[in-house]
Amino acid sequence: AQSVTQLDSQVPVFEEAPVELxxxxxxxxxxxxxxxxxxxxxxxxxxxKYLSGSTLVKSINGFEAEFNKSQTSFHLRKPxxxxxxxxxxxxxxxxxxxxxxxFGAGTRLFVKA
Amino acid sequence: xxxxxxxPKFRVLKTGQxxxxxxxxxxxHEYMYWYRQDPGMGxxxxxxSVGEGTTAKGEVPDGYNxxxxxxxxxxxxxxxxAPSQTSVYFCASSDTSGTLEAFFGQGTRLTVV
Numbered sequence: 685a686q687s688v689t690q691l692d693s694q695v696p697v698f699e700e701a702p703v704e705l706x707x708x709x710x711x712x713x714x715x716x717x718x719x720x721x722x723x724x725x726x727x728x729x730x731x732x733k734y735l736s737g738s739t740l741v742k743s744i745n746g747f748e749a750e751f752n753k754s755q756t757s758f759h760l761r762k763p764x765x766x767x768x769x770x771x772x773x774x775x776x777x778x779x780x781x782x783x784x785x786x787f788g789a790g791t792r793l794f795v796k797a
Numbered sequence: 798x799x800x801x802x803x804x805p806k807f808r809v810l811k812t813g814q815x816x817x818x819x820x821x822x823x824x825x826h827e828y829m830y831w832y833r834q835d836p837g838m839g840x841x842x843x844x845x846s847v848g849e850g851t852t853a854k855g856e857v858p859d860g861y862n863x864x865x866x867x868x869x870x871x872x873x874x875x876x877x878x879a880p881s882q883t884s885v886y887f888c889a890s891s892d893t894s895g896t897l898e899a900f901f902g903q904g905t906r907l908t909v910v
Contacts, residue, residue: 727901784897
């Protein structure tokens with residue numbers, strides 16, 4: 685069975701500082717990996733995804749994540765955060781050929797001025 | 798393009814009452830899902846459907862029923878609401894490309910008193 689562990693429930697950080705949100709997964713088969721972002725009182729929206737190929741994937745707003753198969757990790761990073769990045773971030777995994785996506789518990793990123 | 802639309806957005810129920818949450822998607826997606834979101838627990842899958850006329854249990858199906866009579870609609874029913882079902886409910890859909898990238902509705906905040 686798949687599982688997703690987000691190692692930090694909350695991450696406070698000052699504006700313009702770098703941030704890393706950690707995600708580990710377990711699965712016995714090949715997977716697709718996702719990061720979703722949820723702004724207050726909104727639904728989740730896709731931030732970035734790893735399907736195959738290059739293990740480093742990037743979003744349009746400066747986030748990036750690296751798939752590490754040996755460590756079964758998919759950590760999300762941003763070199764310099766903005767106040768507007770304050771949101772909850774969810775790591776998710778789906779098995780190739782499967783029907784379901786499993787979500788982590790979420791990490792609340794709080795960017796302080 | 799509306800994407801995924803949930804109705805209602807807010808609802809307060811008394812214990813024992815019943816209600817139906819409606820999810821509609823206009824992307825011709827085969828797969829649809831109902832999740833509940835609770836603090837510190839992320840998103841947990843209640844039920845899902847892989848096509849019109851099909852439904853399957855997810856991680857936390859007890860106390861809920863679903864129907865997928867039309868491809869674009871996925872209904873979630875609570876027959877006898879309990880305070881433990883106080884939560885935010887999200888509907889999502891994905892296509893059959895295999896990646897299971899999910900598109901979410903805005904959520905329904907349900908309070909059972």
